[in-house]
Amino acid sequence: MAEKKGVVTGEKLELAGLAGYQDGAVVSRTILDKPVGTITAFAFDEGEGLSEHTAPYDAFVQVLDGEAQINIDGTAHNVAAGEIIVMPANKPHSLRAVQKFKMLLVMIRA
DSSP states (O other): OOOOEEEEEEEEOOOSSSSOOTOOEEEEEEEETTTTEOOOOOOOOOOOOOOOEEOOEOOOEEEEEEEEEEETTTTEEEEEOOEEEEOTTTTTTEEEEEEEEEEEEEEEOO
């Protein structure tokens, strides 16, 4: 089994446990980082978020726990556990945890 950036490949892992909550913080853990894309687990304390930015690639978000507001190109979307949203390439987006919130972010660089 190989390990890269802290995640053991070839071993079963609990997705929701890959990034733990920390008071007043955003925690991330890279699961895979390849030339064609990345997979990252995030945990946001209530009220924490990411400021508006753009990315040159589409980004797939799967909500694992809690609830967040994700703003994409000026439109607010409330997303909760079990839901997904795709943030399109080159569109400004931001997010804020309405309550403690975990997500899986998949960015495809192609």
